[in-house]
Amino acid sequence: MIRIHNAETNEVIDREMNDEELAQLNEGIADAEAQREAEAAKAAEKQAILDKLGITAEQAKLLLS
Amino acid sequence: MTRARDVANIDGILTTTGDTYFASAAATPARLGIGAAGTYLTSNGTIPSWGSVSAGGMTLLSTTSLTGVSTVTISSINQTYQNIQFSIENVGWTGTTYLRVRPNDTNTIKATAFEGTVVASFSQNLATQANYSSPAVFTYIIDNYASTTSIKPLKVYGAAGLDTQFFGGGFWNATTAITSVVISNGAGSNFTSGTVKVWGIK
Numbered sequence: 001m002i003r004i005h006n007a008e009t010n011e012v013i014d015r016e017m018n019d020e021e022l023a024q025l026n027e028g029i030a031d032a033e034a035q036r037e038a039e040a041a042k043a044a045e046k047q048a049i050l051d052k053l054g055i056t057a058e059q060a061k062l063l064l065s
Numbered sequence: 066m067t068r069a070r071d072v073a074n075i076d077g078i079l080t081t082t083g084d085t086y087f088a089s090a091a092a093t094p095a096r097l098g099i100g101a102a103g104t105y106l107t108s109n110g111t112i113p114s115w116g117s118v119s120a121g122g123m124t125l126l127s128t129t130s131l132t133g134v135s136t137v138t139i140s141s142i143n144q145t146y147q148n149i150q151f152s153i154e155n156v157g158w159t160g161t162t163y164l165r166v167r168p169n170d171t172n173t174i175k176a177t178a179f180e181g182t183v184v185a186s187f188s189q190n191l192a193t194q195a196n197y198s199s200p201a202v203f204t205y206i207i208d209n210y211a212s213t214t215s216i217k218p219l220k221v222y223g224a225a226g227l228d229t230q231f232f233g234g235g236f237w238n239a240t241t242a243i244t245s246v247v248i249s250n251g252a253g254s255n256f257t258s259g260t261v262k263v264w265g266i267k
Contacts, residue, residue: 001134001255007127007263008141014134025136025253028165032251035163 087113123150123264131156131259136249138170139263144211144242146265151205151246153223156259158199162251164225166205168237170247198226200258206266210243217243 002021004013017025050057074094079086083099089112100106100115107116126143142149156164203223209215217237224230237243248261 002136002138003129003131003134004138004140005127005129006141007139007143010127012129017136021136024170024247025249028249028251029253032163032165035251 085113121267123266126263126265127261129261129263131248131256131261133255135253135255136247137256137261138245138247139261140245142210142244142246142263143265144244146211146267148206148208148266149210149243150207150264150266151203152262152264153201153203153205153248154260154262156199156201156203157257158250158252159254159257160252161198161226162254164201164203165247165249165251166203167247167249168207168210168243169239169241169245171239201225203231207237207243210237212240213242214240216240 001014002017004015005011046057050060053060055063075086078084078094078096080096081098085097085099085106087095087097089095097113097115103117104115105118106113108114124146127139129137129139131137151166153164153166158164201223203221203225205219205221207217207219209217216239218234219237220232220234222232246261246263250256
């Protein structure tokens with residue numbers, strides 16, 4: 001469902017989404033999933049480096065401070 | 066007219082406590098009665114009068130509930146203010162995802178966010194990060210939003226999931242006036258709570 005609020009007239013309409021609006025919503029879902037995957041990959045990469053060095057994230061922070 | 070007669074004339078005109086003496090035309094003395102409490106002496110360019118000071122600050126333009134729908138569009142935003150503020154209050158959603166706020170429903174934001182102590186990238190569609198829990202509160206302020214000739218600075222701040230603080234800034238990379246905003250979340254699910262207030266700032 002989509003809610004459309006005309007701020008000038010204060011009219012509020014709730015209705016089912018049309019194809020274009022659904023496509024926008026699905027694009028957002030795909031964006032979020034891609035972002036989530038990118039963040040997970042980055043975190044895994046960071047952890048792999050820490051594991052290789054044999055230190056924790058906190059110890060790495062101390063070294064860089 | 067002698068000075069004595071001038072004084073007598075003033076006495077005859079100023080009849081009431083608070084009266085102000087002024088010329089309503091050349092060589093025409095007149096009285097202006099005291100204005101109402103909180104009014105200020107002003108002018109129409111010819112004579113003085115008491116008037117109100119135009120209100121500055123913020124004006125609430127709309128209040129929209131997010132509850133029960135996956136997408137909210139606020140359209141026909143008044144174009145007569147200097148800046149626009151979107152106050153997104155107590156937004157709830159299921160699971161973890163991001164909040165998506167798209168002025169004019171387009172991807173024209175370039176910004177950087179500071180999340181806790183970590184500098185994070187800031188999605189182009191004015192979303193926050195991918196894995197936020199709710200409830201969330203965010204305030205977005207866009208300067209010069211009604212301009213049709215300039216890009217527009219913006220800032221955002223808030224919190225999500227009661228433990229993640231957020232502050233970011235950047236700009237709306239288009240000269241188009243911002244007349245609407247679309248709010249959804251990255252999961253595409255219905256919001257479980259929340260309100261969006263649109264404020265015009267003078």
